[in-house]
Amino acid sequence: LVSYNAMVAVYAQTGHLHDSKRVFDDMPVHDLISFNAIAGAYSHTGHLQDAKEMFDTLPERDLVSWTGMLTAYTRSGHLQDAKGIFCDMPQRDIVSWTAMLTAYARLGYLESAKSMFDSIPQRDCVCWSAMISVYGQKGQIDGAKRVFEDMPERNMVSWSSMLAAYAQNGHLNDAKVLFESMPYRDLMTWTTMLTVLTEEDRVDDARVLFDEMPQRDIVTWTAMLAAYTRNGHLENAKHLFDRIPQLNQICCNAMLDAYAQNSQLKEALEMFHKIHERDVACWSVMIYAYAHNGHLDLARKVLETMPERNIASWGAMLSGYSLTGHFLRVFEVLDLFRLIECPDSVCFVAIFGACNYIGKMEAGRQWFLSMIMDYKVEPT
RNA sequence: UUGGAGGAUAGGCGA
Numbered sequence: 332l333v334s335y336n337a338m339v340a341v342y343a344q345t346g347h348l349h350d351s352k353r354v355f356d357d358m359p360v361h362d363l364i365s366f367n368a369i370a371g372a373y374s375h376t377g378h379l380q381d382a383k384e385m386f387d388t389l390p391e392r393d394l395v396s397w398t399g400m401l402t403a404y405t406r407s408g409h410l411q412d413a414k415g416i417f418c419d420m421p422q423r424d425i426v427s428w429t430a431m432l433t434a435y436a437r438l439g440y441l442e443s444a445k446s447m448f449d450s451i452p453q454r455d456c457v458c459w460s461a462m463i464s465v466y467g468q469k470g471q472i473d474g475a476k477r478v479f480e481d482m483p484e485r486n487m488v489s490w491s492s493m494l495a496a497y498a499q500n501g502h503l504n505d506a507k508v509l510f511e512s513m514p515y516r517d518l519m520t521w522t523t524m525l526t527v528l529t530e531e532d533r534v535d536d537a538r539v540l541f542d543e544m545p546q547r548d549i550v551t552w553t554a555m556l557a558a559y560t561r562n563g564h565l566e567n568a569k570h571l572f573d574r575i576p577q578l579n580q581i582c583c584n585a586m587l588d589a590y591a592q593n594s595q596l597k598e599a600l601e602m603f604h605k606i607h608e609r610d611v612a613c614w615s616v617m618i619y620a621y622a623h624n625g626h627l628d629l630a631r632k633v634l635e636t637m638p639e640r641n642i643a644s645w646g647a648m649l650s651g652y653s654l655t656g657h658f659l660r661v662f663e664v665l666d667l668f669r670l671i672e673c674p675d676s677v678c679f680v681a682i683f684g685a686c687n688y689i690g691k692m693e694a695g696r697q698w699f700l701s702m703i704m705d706y707k708v709e710p711t
Numbered sequence: 712u713u714g715g716a717g718g719a720u721a722g723g724c725g726a
Binding site for chain 2: 335368374397402425427460461464491517548549555561562589613617618619641642645647679680
């Protein structure tokens with residue numbers, strides 16, 4: 332039973348749902364660990380419904396089952412359900428507290444995340460590191476640094492979280508200093524440093540680092556590809572892409588983006604069609620590609636065809652219209668989403684452009700006030 | 712043997 336469970340778990344962790352399920356179905360008896368493991372497989376592969384069904388039909392549930400379900404909801408963006416699970420679970424421990432902390436942060440409730448953190452009695456390295464990451468994702472470097480310095484002991488992930496917090500918020504020098512002083516480095520921290528070099532437009536140094544890295548994985552390859560794209564080296568990007576050992580959805584998106592940024596519409600479209608499981612980013616790149624090559628109508632069609640939209644997809648369309656002088660279209664599209672999605676700073680740049688162009692300075696001022704008061708978007 | 716924390720891709724400005 333232990334070996335079977337271990338196999339289910341290994342396949343689950345590597346995202347091989349079918350193999351995981353096959354082993355699960357083949358095993359003679361199941362215990363709670365097997366059920367939890369297969370539920371985790373569903374959750375890891377984004378099959379929220381199946382995970383929930385498994386959870387609901389469990390004859391008994393332990394802390395692992397409850398926390399697993401909490402995480403499944405968090406991963407799929409169902410924060411209210413995550414909170415419901417947290418409230419309903421009969422006991423909680425440091426793992427579930429940390430899971431809930433992360434869930435709050437995802438929803439944007441930094442304060443709730445913080446008070447959850449503060450209320451954890453015996454904090455371990457994981458919840459400290461989670462808190463660093465929360466501050467980092469919120470752009471609050473000082474908070475991240477304070478947590479990092481306050482924690483009683485640090486592990487690989489703590490250092491790595493702090494490094495990522497610096498890198499993702501443009502504190503490139505701090506990132507470099509921290510990297511030099513790190514007691515350990517691994518694939519993830521190396522990759523973070525690759526993105527730091529990229530942001531500094533040191534693409535050649537990035538390539539040297541890439542070549543010298545002791546290991547590379549798909550994330551590293553994609554980071555290098557993005558480095559070439561950012562610096563306009565389409566040929567190098569193509570070359571690199573052809574050498575990637577195992578393609579995934581994200582690196583294909585990155586290549587699609589390389590074509591889009593370089594106005595290679597035909598190649599972009601070709602790549603788009605090669606991608607079968609398209610996510611929001613993939614579709615949004617196509618909006619960008621069309622909008623920046625004079626095909627506003629096709630961009631709009633993509634916007635309307637894509638299965639789901641987020642603020643970046645709306646923003647791509649808005650910017651496309653604004654930059655090409657289709658100012659009435661800006662407001663037309665804005666009306667399509669402003670009640671369901673909060674416009675962000677990119678959207679407002681497009682809106683102000685539209686207002687200025689058609690001479691409606693007063694309307695622009697109103698939008699500016701509304702941005703701050705109603706939408707809580709800070710001017711940048 | 713099952714649950715919690717870190718790295719890559721999309722929109723304006725910048726580059």
